[in-house]
Amino acid sequence: xxxxxxxxxxxxxxxxxxxxxxxxxxxxxxxxxxxxxxxxxxxxxxxxxxxxxxxxxxxxxxxxxxxxxxxxxxxxxxxxxxxxxxxxxxxxxxxxxxxxxxxxxxxxxxxxxxxxxxxxxxxxxxxxxxxxxxxxxxxxxxxxxxxxxxxxxxxxxxxxxxxxxxxxxxxxxxxxxxxxxxxxxxxxxxxxxxxxxxxxxxxxxxxxxxxxxxxxxxxxxx
Amino acid sequence: xxxxxxxxxxxxxxxxxxxxxxxxxxxxxxxxxxxxxxxxxxxxxxxxxxxxxxxxxxxxxxxxxxxxxxxxxxxxxxxxxxxxxxxxxxxxxxxxxxxxxxxxxxxxxxxxxxxxxxxxxxxxxxxxxxxxxxxxxxxxxxxxxxxxxxxxxxxxxxxxxxxxxxxxxxxxxxxxxxxxxxxxxxxxxxxxxxxxxxxxxxxxxxxxxxxxxxxxxxxxxxxxxxxxxxxxxxxxx
Numbered sequence: 001x002x003x004x005x006x007x008x009x010x011x012x013x014x015x016x017x018x019x020x021x022x023x024x025x026x027x028x029x030x031x032x033x034x035x036x037x038x039x040x041x042x043x044x045x046x047x048x049x050x051x052x053x054x055x056x057x058x059x060x061x062x063x064x065x066x067x068x069x070x071x072x073x074x075x076x077x078x079x080x081x082x083x084x085x086x087x088x089x090x091x092x093x094x095x096x097x098x099x100x101x102x103x104x105x106x107x108x109x110x111x112x113x114x115x116x117x118x119x120x121x122x123x124x125x126x127x128x129x130x131x132x133x134x135x136x137x138x139x140x141x142x143x144x145x146x147x148x149x150x151x152x153x154x155x156x157x158x159x160x161x162x163x164x165x166x167x168x169x170x171x172x173x174x175x176x177x178x179x180x181x182x183x184x185x186x187x188x189x190x191x192x193x194x195x196x197x198x199x200x201x202x203x204x205x206x207x208x209x210x211x212x213x214x215x216x217x218x219x220x221x222x
Numbered sequence: 223x224x225x226x227x228x229x230x231x232x233x234x235x236x237x238x239x240x241x242x243x244x245x246x247x248x249x250x251x252x253x254x255x256x257x258x259x260x261x262x263x264x265x266x267x268x269x270x271x272x273x274x275x276x277x278x279x280x281x282x283x284x285x286x287x288x289x290x291x292x293x294x295x296x297x298x299x300x301x302x303x304x305x306x307x308x309x310x311x312x313x314x315x316x317x318x319x320x321x322x323x324x325x326x327x328x329x330x331x332x333x334x335x336x337x338x339x340x341x342x343x344x345x346x347x348x349x350x351x352x353x354x355x356x357x358x359x360x361x362x363x364x365x366x367x368x369x370x371x372x373x374x375x376x377x378x379x380x381x382x383x384x385x386x387x388x389x390x391x392x393x394x395x396x397x398x399x400x401x402x403x404x405x406x407x408x409x410x411x412x413x414x415x416x417x418x419x420x421x422x423x424x425x426x427x428x429x430x431x432x433x434x435x436x437x438x439x440x441x442x443x444x445x446x447x448x449x450x451x452x453x454x455x456x457x458x459x
Contacts, residue, residue, distance in 0.1 A: 010321045013313065079308050079309070082309075085308075086297065086326055087298035087371075222275070
């Protein structure tokens with residue numbers, strides 16, 4: 001795992017310098033959540049009822065934006081090829097990119113979480129461990145899928161269009177599980193209600209990570 | 223001399239375009255081969271395949287008995303300088319080398335990075351971000367990156383591009399220093415002068431085939447140019 005951590009640390013250093021990924025995601029998500037909070041109309045469900053869904057849709061779109069930015073750095077000067085030439089198991093490159101992307105997502109989500117509570121009238125500390133179990137597991141599955149698909153599309157001309165087309169439908173299990181866990185948490189439900197969804201999210205994570213780890217060395221072959 | 227690298231029947235196709243057409247070659251330890259050829263001859267593709275960056279459509283590359291591409295240890299023994307620098311523009315020169323040093327498992331990456339920065343004349347700019355570097359400086363840093371793990375087999379694709387006269391001379395000197403009998407060099411270039419300066423052998427390729435190879439030690443660059451023009455013209459007419 002040494003190479004994976006080396007890549008992770010390099011990505012963190014680049015992000016600390018530029019702060020472009022986390023800043024972009026935070027601003028984008030803040031705007032989306034704020035806009036949605038004003039959309040209540042007569043006869044329509046209140047934004048509060050839809051809040052967990054809005055939150056996760058925001059996470060997914062911001063996550064895609066983050067993946068794009070994270071891989072832009074690897075495209076520049078063909079740095080990704082530089083990684084592939086390294087004498088390490090190529091699976092480690094996948095793990096390194098997953099770790100750093102996950103870290104970026106979690107940082108911006110931690111910033112956004114209190115904003116979400118404030119805008120939609122939920123206590124950000126209520127069942128926080130339950131909600132974050134769902135978020136962390138959901139993010140892991142999303143990142144596992146996102147990194148492999150970003151790699152597949154890294155040199156595609158219409159990458160900005162192809163990536164969402166592939167990633168969003170495949171992220172559906174993550175979206176459903178994540179929304180359910182956050183809904184149960186913010187409405188004060190018990191662990192017994194959340195655990196089946198948390199279990200499903202964990203199962204998806206394992207599947208996506210295993211598939212991603214196996215596929216990555218194959219898809220990077222030119 | 224020991225055969226260091228062997229390529230057997232290398233074919234590389236990109237859709238209907240055949241970039242390499244059944245190339246066989248052997249590189250001995252200590253060889254310094256200059257690969258010449260017009261644009262589109264397949265030089266970069268050949269270097270990419272030999273360095274393990276590209277997978278051949280057919281054939282295989284064997285480095286010290288191990289098939290390249292599948293072997294991690296084989297990648298450890300090769301250094302590759304491509305058209306692109308593989309450098310992160312948001313990192314400093316030293317951070318780039320440290321990163322690659324760690325990735326390549328260099329024993330003391332900090333000491334080695336500093337050594338390479340001094341060797342390439344970039345010590346004064348070690349803490350500057352690469353985004354502020356000129357093309358020539360980036361090329362020098364990229365050369366340092368490719369030599370960081372002390373590879374025994376070094377592939378260089380147009381290493382003189384972007385270098386000014388002074389840097390070019392310094393780099394020629396560096397290449398001469400690398401010819402220590404232990405390392406094997408394969409340099410793709412358009413510069414005929416390189417043949418005399420660093421080459422022990424010359425290879426001329428066009429249209430995905432090696433058309434000529436032979437010893438050139440002490441050859442006059444003018445003679446190599448004539449030979450090159452004759453061979454390439456012969457194929458193209």
